[in-house]
Every structure is written in C-alpha cells, then in structure tokens.
Amino acid sequence: xxxxxxxxxxxxxxxxxxxxxxxxxxxxxxxxxxxxxxxxxxxxxxxxxxxxxxxxxxxxxxxxxxxxxxxxxxxxxxxxxxxxxxxxxxxxxxxxxxxxxxxxxxxxxxxx
Amino acid sequence: xxxxxxxxxxxxxxxxxxxxxxxxxxxxxxxxxxxxxxxxxxxxxxxxxxxxxxxxxxxxxxxxxxxxxxxxxxxxxxxxxxxxxxxxxxxxxxxxxxxxxxxxxxxxxxxxx
Numbered sequence: 001x002x003x004x005x006x007x008x009x010x011x012x013x014x015x016x017x018x019x020x021x022x023x024x025x026x027x028x029x030x031x032x033x034x035x036x037x038x039x040x041x042x043x044x045x046x047x048x049x050x051x052x053x054x055x056x057x058x059x060x061x062x063x064x065x066x067x068x069x070x071x072x073x074x075x076x077x078x079x080x081x082x083x084x085x086x087x088x089x090x091x092x093x094x095x096x097x098x099x100x101x102x103x104x105x106x107x108x109x110x111x112x
Numbered sequence: 113x114x115x116x117x118x119x120x121x122x123x124x125x126x127x128x129x130x131x132x133x134x135x136x137x138x139x140x141x142x143x144x145x146x147x148x149x150x151x152x153x154x155x156x157x158x159x160x161x162x163x164x165x166x167x168x169x170x171x172x173x174x175x176x177x178x179x180x181x182x183x184x185x186x187x188x189x190x191x192x193x194x195x196x197x198x199x200x201x202x203x204x205x206x207x208x209x210x211x212x213x214x215x216x217x218x219x220x221x222x223x224x225x
Contacts, residue, residue: 032211034213036216041218042218043203043205043216043218046214089154089155091154098143098145098167098211099145099157099160101157102155102156104154105154
C-alpha cells in the first residue's frame with residue numbers, strides 16, 4: 001500500500017524553463033511535507049518543506065505548493081539549471097510519528 | 113566533519129554472515145534514524161532513536177536486524193545471518209528533534225552474495 005506516490009518516474013526540462021514535480025498522498029493525518037534531492041552515490045539532501053497549515057513555501061528558485069483537499073504536493077523549480085539534474089523524493093510525516101514516508105522518486109534531467 | 117558520516121561505504125558479505133554498519137550523526141542531534149533503500153525505490157524507515165532510547169523499531173524487517181545507540185551519539189545497525197534480500201543501501205539520518213528536517217549520510221551499500 002503506497003501511501004506516497006510520485007507517478008512520473010522521469011522528467012526532462014530545458015535549462016531556464018520551469019520544472020514541476022508532483023506527489024500525491026493518501027493519509028490525511030500527514031501534516032509535514034518535505035522534498036529531498038539525491039545525486040548518485042550520495043544521500044538525500046533536504047531542499048524545502050511545508051507544514052499543513054500553509055499552502056505555499058518559497059526558498060529562492062524552489063517553491064512547494066500543498067493542496068490538502070486534493071492530497072497533492074508539488075515542487076516548482078524556476079529557472080531550472082543543469083545542476084538540478086537529480087532524483088527528487090517527496091517525503092511526509094505526522095506530528096506524532098517522526099519517521100518519514102518517501103515516494104519512489106522522480107528523475108529530473110535539465111538539458112542545455 | 114559537519115555532516116552525517118556512515119561507514120563502511122560499501123560492504124560485501126556472503127549469505128549467512130553477520131554485518132555491522134556504523135553511523136556518526138551530526139554533533140548534538142538528538143534524533144537518529146535508519147532507512148533501507150532498495151534499487152529504484154525511496155528510502156524505507158527501519159528504526160528511530162531519541163538520544164539512547166529506541167522509540168520506534170516498527171520498520172525492522174525481522175529479528176535478524178538489531179540497532180543500538182548506547183551513548184546517544186554513534187549508532188550501529190547489525191544484521192545477523194544475512195540473506196540476499198538484505199542487499200540494499202542503508203541510510204542513516206539525524207535531526208535536532210524528531211520533527212526537524214532529517215539530514216542524511218551517504219549510506220552503506222550492502223551486497224550479499
């Protein structure tokens with residue numbers, strides 16, 4: 001039973017354009033949402049997070065949007081850069097359980 | 113170093129052998145987590161410590177898996193009588209508290225032959 005789904009295994013975007021990565025979850029008890037970026041042979045690196053009391057959080061080129069009614073989360077990267085090429089994981093947890101539940105990841109390739 | 117450190121980076125063992133994986137969290141981080149990542153999947157939770165107390169071990173797949181953090185800092189994940197399905201990347205993460213963003217090490221890639 002996959003509680004967190006990233007339905008696009010891969011995405012290719014031109015440099016300078018917007019990258020939009022999507023994530024859906026099933027449990028309405030989740031109240032904290034995170035995005036991680038992972039390069040090959042390295043551990044995931046924290047990018048940005050959002051709590052359920054907000055619907056948008058922005059940090060530089062990265063913006064996370066949360067639609068609680070749709071149980072949908074998205075990460076926007078503007079403008080996309082070649083160094084953004086990596087696998088992106090969304091992760092969720094509830095306030096009472098510290099463990100993270102991850103999606104299966106989306107591989108982003110930013111082309112020149 | 114400033115980040116989470118894991119050793120060894122790579123471990124090859126024969127089926128049936130015991131292995132021990134080490135994690136040095138970021139100094140001062142109270143919370144420590146272990147995850148298992150299979151090829152093409154996201155990390156899956158194994159266990160969680162707050163200081164030396166193991167508060168959640170619901171993700172450990174069998175009683176062959178054991179984790180400890182005796183002094184509330186370094187943690188060891190031990191796998192006894194390894195099997196081929198144990199082959200995976202084992203990730204350690206730490207955070208100031210359970211609800212802060214977790215910072216991950218680069219993992220130990222375990223291969224069971």
